[in-house]
Amino acid sequence: MSPPTPTRPVCGRLRRKMISAAVLALTPVLALAGMLALNSVIGSHLGLIALNTAEARHLGIAFSSHLHGLLERQALLFDTCSTSRRKSDAHTGMMDMMITELRSQWIIGCSVFNIEGQLLCTAGIAPGYAPLFDTSALEPVLSGSEPLACLIAAPTEDGANVAPRVILANRVQSRQHGLRVLATEVDAGWMAKVAAGVWDDGSGPDVCGFVDPKGQVLLWDRGGSSQLIGKSPESLAAKWPLARDRAATAVFTHRGGWSGEAVPGSYQVSAVAIPSLGWAGIAATRDDSASALAHDTRMKHLLSMVVTALGGLLAAVGLMRRVSAEACALERAAIAVGAGDLSARCRLCGATDVGAAGQAFDDMAISLAELEQSRLQALQVASHELRNPLSAVKGAASLLSMRIDEGRQAYELRPLVDIVVRGADDLTAKTVQIFDALILSNHWRSMDKKPVEIRELTRKALEPFLAQGEGNRIVTRGLSGGLPDLVVIGDREQLETVVVNLVSNGLKYSMAQETVRVTVGPTEGGARISVCDRGIGVPDAERSSIFHGFSRGGNLEGRDPNELGLGLYVSAMIVRQHGGKIWVESDGQTGAQFHVELPTNPVVV
């Protein structure tokens, strides 16, 4: 019989459940990974902005402090120099004095304008120094709309030398000359040093600098090299809304690249306005993926989480596949056994729960097969045992019919009638034995179990043999009074049947002069009853099947063929139902020793 194909819905159901369980198990991991990813993205973004904002504010304050000090010193020097030069009345000499005094302050050159914007005088460190800026840039200062102004002049296209120039302008009040505008060119290297102070510890932004209201952007990188970028105020305003409000500082953020400009890459930029100077300090940090990864170790954590989650998922899938395969094997075997193929096995190992269930199923199938084999054997023996008396009855009846037809006398018919009667009696007795055994095997739960003392029970069971004159053939050990009680929980009547069957067997298969020894004694956790005879013994081939129902086997030589072989079967059933065990020891020639062990606290399986 071929095993039926398992129905897919059962496998599919189990697979869906396993997938659901795997997803459920992975949900916390996935949620945690998602949270980390979101936190990483947001944290990285906000962290860069916060970093740049802090650096920009730091830069603005540093420039503001330094430039304010410089402008105040310029104003003081101008007043002093102009007063001292009143005697000589030479502006150029005054400017020379100022340059000399301010040289330590990184001043390259100075110019003085009247408030109409007319250049009054100029002087510089380098010979032939000339201011290079467009005087219109001084307009906010000249008009008085701004108290101070910082201007960045456009670089001079002098071959390969493109150097940014920084001009400071302020309105100064001379006692003698009245209101003047003083414009001073500052060394860009000094400005770079101020900017470099922002990232002394190496943790500052990648780029730092400032922007003036005219759209000139001067940047320094970590190496100290400067870069001047000319931008129209409108374009800058589009990126950074440099509206001059009255707040002390304002944060302007630009996201995106500087493509087309002198600074490559993509930056997170923040600017802090310095209204007192009309400047904005800026700080920018690269935000490309490589830089972000290098700066943010949380990405590594995220990757670890993803790898871990994938590993867990793969493990879950592997486990699911294995469990699913085992479940399918178990299902196939179950369906096959259910269809009657008792040889079907799932042959699983017990490493998983399903595997353990599979092993239990195989054990159950083996028991079922043995039971089925036992029942088949019972049918065969019962058939044989019932056919013999049937043959006698049928043959005798046929002969009776013929004899009656021949007109035989009644006394001549008597032997045949006796055969019919004996056959009917034999049929009745054997039928009752068979049905009793079947009923016992199916109704064991109805046993009346109570505490039973085994020595007393055995003495009681032997009484019928003594009454029948078999007393001289029975030798007992461990049954005398005064010995400790051996109490087990059991059905007294059934346990007596066990003793009777074993003793009866021993007497039956021994020579008439041989004795049977009955021994009762304690064992670890119970009691043992042993019945030893010196009869024909039990061959090896029959030792394992002798306790099966109707299992006298094929070898009846030396045995009573009228016995159905149910005594040992019934005894084994009773012992098993008491949680005990029964076995036989024999060399197959010189007798047999039957042993029964009953536990004090039976666990019936």
Add this chain to the structure above:
Amino acid sequence: MAEILVAEDEADIAMILREILEMAGHHVTLATDGAMALELLESGLRPDIILTDLKMPRMSGRRLVETLRSDPRTAALPAMLITGAIPNADDFPPDGSYDSLIMKPFDIWDLVDTVDRLVGRCRQ
């Protein structure tokens, strides 16, 4: 008339067989098991056919047939099995080692016809 040796441990069935076969005109000798049947053969009995049960004490029908076939003096003796056992490899002698099989409970006329046929074939 034929000389018939019957090996049957069931006394009533043995008696029935004797009645039937003698009614059919044969002479019957009874043995209660295979060992007794062999003893009768050893003592000089020369039957035309042997009828034997399978399950018997001391010596089973299977061993009896196997013994007959292994002895040149009885190797050709027709053997007929009469049994209530369901045929299986353990109880039955090898195929070809016996001539006929009758299952219990049997019809007396089938038994007589089978015996007559086997005896007639043997004599031919």
